[in-house]
Amino acid sequence: MSGGPLEGVRVLDLTSVVVGPVATQFLADYGADVIKVEPPEGDLLRKLGGKSPSGEMSAKFLHVNRNKRSIVLDLKRDDAREVLKRLCAEADVVVVNMRGAALERAGLSAEALRKGHPRLIHCWLAGFGQGGRYADKPAYDTIIQGSSGVSAALQRLHGTPSYSPFLMADHTVGLIAVQMILLALYRREKTGLGDAIQVPMFENMAAFMLTEHMSLQTFEPPLGPTGDPRILDPQNRPVPTKDGYICISANTDAQTFAFFDAIGRPELRTDPRFNSVAARFANVQEYFDFRYNALRERTTNEWIAIFDQHSVPAMPFHTFESLMEDPHLEDVELLQRVQHPSEGPIWNIGLPNRLESGARSDYLPPPVKGQHTNEVLAELGMPVAEIDTLTGQLRR
Known part of the structure; x- marks a missing residue:
């Protein structure tokens, strides 16, 4: 039993890298049973985030994948796709971050998955909103920062377009996805019906930037230029x-x-x-x-x-190093030294926000790739022989 307000909610996590895992980790931290579905090669972030003792669990992967269970499915295989359909049928929430065409080809669109499963909440994290000309373009954090005005704001400050030195769009939009999923869960409590959610990165970040910097162009006719002069002043710094x-x-x-x-x-x-x-x-x-x-x-x-x-x-003013040693963060136990089964001692980043009723009571370390495949498939009622056939192919 996980405890927490989302205990009993099952989330099928079909995302990778950062924006989707940020969203699903938040749900997991507050009690949801998050099943992370990975391809045979694993989530790209396992290695993209840098070296680790095992070579399979980068620091960044560790920080956005705790409290989840990992299974490996080779979705090029018919039997694996059938298993995925069964998992979707038992889920409360499915979170995906593929492009639209790929989503349709894989049979993972909201229309396909919610047919016969009206309580399902389908959350699609997209680079760009559907109906616009960019709908099927690929997107990463830097693509969104540059196209949504974040880089232009930095250009106004420093003279050269640049990217924020943290994955601003991924983290921001991931948390917006959580907000939308919780709204849908609340609506389902009242109506019994799920929902189809679209959370586009570009439009969300554009809205943030224009809120700050549309400024005097908000008025018609305009009363002056774009840009908040307080925020964009070069001396607005430490x-x-x-x-x-x-x-x-x-x-x-x-x-x-x-x-x-x-x-x-x-x-x-x-x-x-x-x-x-x-x-x-x-x-x-x-x-x-x-x-x-x-x-x-x-x-x-x-x-x-x-x-x-x-x-x-x-x-x-804190550096990265001095921030890790801030005594207030020690007081509130934001950083916790825990033992990881494959990586040894690691620093876990705890929950900044607190509910009086509490969050998840158990702690699941970020999973080794496919660590829970047998366990999850057994919960589906699959016979041992069928599980061995499916997983045996992956070990070859």
């Missing part, structure tokens, strides 16, 4: 201190005036450039330039103590 950097953000009048007091410049409270939200927005470049050059005389820790006293939002 501020240098005597020994490093600090992250500070003062947006309300109260916070900004407290910031002026904290740095010993109370007269700026009445400076017409900075004495209101509207004034600071109109003079954002001058305000950020001033802020960027104001904190060099004290260390980061000294400023943190001062800003805490004045209730000014501020935190230390």
Whole structure:
């Protein structure tokens, strides 16, 4: 028994790499029985994410595939496709991230799988929405970042188009897929009917970027250019201190005036450039330039103590390494040292969010490829001889 609010929900995970596994891991963390279906060569991320002690479990794979069971099916074979159909018939949710044409060829479209199974929730993570001219184009995180405006925002800051140095689109859209699946599960509780969900990466990221940066082009006629000048100002970044950097953000009048007091410049409270939200927005470049050059005389820790006293939002600037050692993350046990059966000791990233009722009570380490094939097929009622025939072919 897994415990958690999604206990009893079976999810068939036909995704790979990052966007789909992010979504299904979230469901697994809160109790769903997630069956990860892999091809004989395994999920690409097992090796794409870098080396590991076994050579089969990259760090990135470990961080998006815990609490799942893995089975291997060679879907080029008729008997494996039949098994997959049986698994779909017993699932509450099926999650796929193939292109539309491939989905149809494999018989894994919402129409095909929901025929005779009206309670099934089918979630399709697509690169691009159906009905548009890009519908069947392939997509990865960087493709979506570049085409949705993320790279353009970075170009405005740095002069050169670039990609965010984390898989922003994959993680964002994966969590949106979770939201849509939970909405469908809630609707099913009320109506008894499942749903067909489409979650396109391009449209979701375009919506995010336009929310931030359509800006004055929102109005008709336009009142000015695109782009939020506060976000796109080059000095909107960590501020240098005597020994490093600090992250500070003062947006309300109260916070900004407290910031002026904290740095010993109370007269700026009445400076017409900075004495209101509207004034600071109109003079954002001058305000950020001033802020960027104001904190060099004290260390980061000294400023943190001062800003805490004045209730000014501020935190230390972290590197990847120092973030892993942050004492608050230790307090809340975000990082947990666990033993993996094939990789030895690893650091598991725990759940940032908490329900009073709790999450999954057991912990399943990220699975070795095909680790649960026999177990899952036996649950389908397949005879041992039939299982041996199917899995024996894979071992050759």
